[in-house]
Amino acid sequence: MFLKIIIYLILSLGAQVHLDVTPSEIKAGCTDVLTITCTFSKDTTSISYVSSVLLSHKQFSSNASYEDVASIFEYDNQVQTHSNQENITVSGQILEHSVGNLTVHWKTPTQNQSGDYKCMVHGIDQVGHSIVIFADANVSFSIPQTSDTDPKITELGARLDRLDAHWTDINNGLLARIGALEDNLQQVESILFTSNTTHQSHRYFLSRYSYRDIDLGMATCHQFGSHLLEIDDQREYDAIVSFLSGGHYFDGVFVSGSDARDEGHWSFQRTGNAMAFTPWAPNSPSDSERENCALLWRSTGWKMVDDPCYDNNLEVHVICEKSL
Ligand SMILES: [Ca+2]
Ligand SMILES: [Ca+2]
Numbered sequence: 001m002f003l004k005i006i007i008y009l010i011l012s013l014g015a016q017v018h019l020d021v022t023p024s025e026i027k028a029g030c031t032d033v034l035t036i037t038c039t040f041s042k043d044t045t046s047i048s049y050v051s052s053v054l055l056s057h058k059q060f061s062s063n064a065s066y067e068d069v070a071s072i073f074e075y076d077n078q079v080q081t082h083s084n085q086e087n088i089t090v091s092g093q094i095l096e097h098s099v100g101n102l103t104v105h106w107k108t109p110t111q112n113q114s115g116d117y118k119c120m121v122h123g124i125d126q127v128g129h130s131i132v133i134f135a136d137a138n139v140s141f142s143i144p145q146t147s148d149t150d151p152k153i154t155e156l157g158a159r160l161d162r163l164d165a166h167w168t169d170i171n172n173g174l175l176a177r178i179g180a181l182e183d184n185l186q187q188v189e190s191i192l193f194t195s196n197t198t199h200q201s202h203r204y205f206l207s208r209y210s211y212r213d214i215d216l217g218m219a220t221c222h223q224f225g226s227h228l229l230e231i232d233d234q235r236e237y238d239a240i241v242s243f244l245s246g247g248h249y250f251d252g253v254f255v256s257g258s259d260a261r262d263e264g265h266w267s268f269q270r271t272g273n274a275m276a277f278t279p280w281a282p283n284s285p286s287d288s289e290r291e292n293c294a295l296l297w298r299s300t301g302w303k304m305v306d307d308p309c310y311d312n313n314l315e316v317h318v319i320c321e322k323s324l
Contacts, residue, residue, distance in 0.1 A: 038119030059115035114141035199239035217318035226322035257294030
């Protein structure tokens with residue numbers, strides 16, 4: 001007795017089933033998603049009723065066998081995945097037992113997803129024979145070389161090189177300008193000042209020229225990034241006297257200190273703070289409303305005296321004080 005005879009026809013690459021892979025090559029570390037899509041439809045010359053679709057895969061190897069990846073049945077249109085990998089998603093449908101698709105997405109595919117794929121569409125022909133039609137495709141695998149990496153990465157590398165060169169140019173330009181400014185500052189310093197000394201964290205610059213107007217002396221110190229000497233205590237005063245005891249010929253040096261606002265009450269012009277240390281010479285200050293500025297006076301051994309802030313008859317220099 002002949003039991004049910006099944007005529008099993010396999011029509012390779014028939015017009016009714018297509019298998020597309022995108023991309024056709026997995027580049028290690030560069031391919032984001034591998035998409036495999038099987039599309040199918042009935043054909044009056046062969047399959048007339050689609051009952052199920054099965055996608056299978058095998059890696060490139062002569063003795064490897066196909067393993068099921070995903071399938072779909074016409075009776076419930078439920079897509080099943082047969083892979084336990086987390087980075088796979090499947091979708092698909094069979095409409096009116098005649099047309100549909102089965103699609104697989106593999107995120108960050110590796111060499112394990114390369115190889116041969118086969119989509120098999122099971123159904124019945126017009127006579128009633130069971131029939132299978134299929135399509136296949138393959139996905140290759142490569143390790144990117146420097147020469148064929150993503151063009152964007154190559155472009156980014158080139159842009160970084162250009163930015164690096166640009167930054168180097170800017171940096172060299174700035175260093176050159178800073179060097180030139182330092183040279184200029186050094187020249188200005190040598191023009192304005194004759195000598196300098198250091199006490200604790202401050203440096204003191206003695207002017208080369210006489211200032212008969214204290215405002216001009218204070219402006220010079222300010223432009224130089226400093227201020228007119230403010231004597232804060234005995235140690236600072238001693239350091240200044242030592243600095244001045246080099247046989248200078250001028251009459252005195254302006255220091256910060258004024259009682260112009262309130263006769264008899266001396267304060268620093270820059271801060272307005274009362275002077276805590278006042279090394280007055282004997283009989284000074286005279287508390288004259290005509291003498292409202294403070295000087296260190298050579299003839300008194302560089303003790304402090306009050307004097308007019310503008311005096312055309314004296315040779316008065318200034319000392320500028322700068323924080324280091
Ligand atoms: Ca000071
Ligand atoms: Ca006065």
